[in-house]
Amino acid sequence: MTTGESAARRALVAELIRDVPDFPKPGVVFKDITPLLASAQGFRAAVTELVATAPERIDVVVGMEARGFVFAAPVALELGAGFVPVRKPGKLPGEVISHSFELEYGFETLTMHRDAIRPGARVLVVDDVLATGGTVGATAALLKEMGAELVHVSVVMELGFLGGHARLAELGIDNCTALVTV
């Protein structure tokens, strides 16, 4: 794999993410990934690049409902790792642990099955967008409670102006890769 090919894939990913102003509320520029997913070449490029960012020996890929699932599941398959979902409240049938936080456009609670990941497992977290970092931060807190090792975070797009990277650094998460930063 050459650097030029990787750069071309990331440029294609960036091109296929559409800005939607004032969604879901005034003042928010929503980064819409549906054109990227609708493009076979674009979707493949995103998954290829996410897989390329993964450290060695990942046991489990964790994805966050809903858009995170779309990228995390194929990355897990490519890596030969398991997939574990982080879900919104009331969706998981077993005993859950949960964490609440503030999002760019609201409040959210995320849950995981308490026994989803064995202590010490090496985990890669994959999501579509890193905005304020609240979602990744909450997921990291859930993984810590389970005793899993958060090895790396990979996102398709980072909204740099919202300071998510700095927020994650404050939480001790300094291993985060974005394919595209705006």
Ligand SMILES: O=P(O)(O)OC[C@H]1O[C@H](OP(=O)(O)OP(=O)(O)O)[C@H](O)[C@@H]1O
């Ligand atoms: O860094 P943050 O400020 O936490 O924002 C990023 C999160 O926001 C979006 O999820 P959303 O809660 O809108 O859910 P969805 O995937 O179900 O649309 C996005 O998919 C990320 O998970």
Ligand SMILES: Nc1ncnc2[nH]cnc12
């Ligand atoms: N501006 C944004 N666009 C898409 N997803 C987001 N999640 C949080 N903020 C977002």
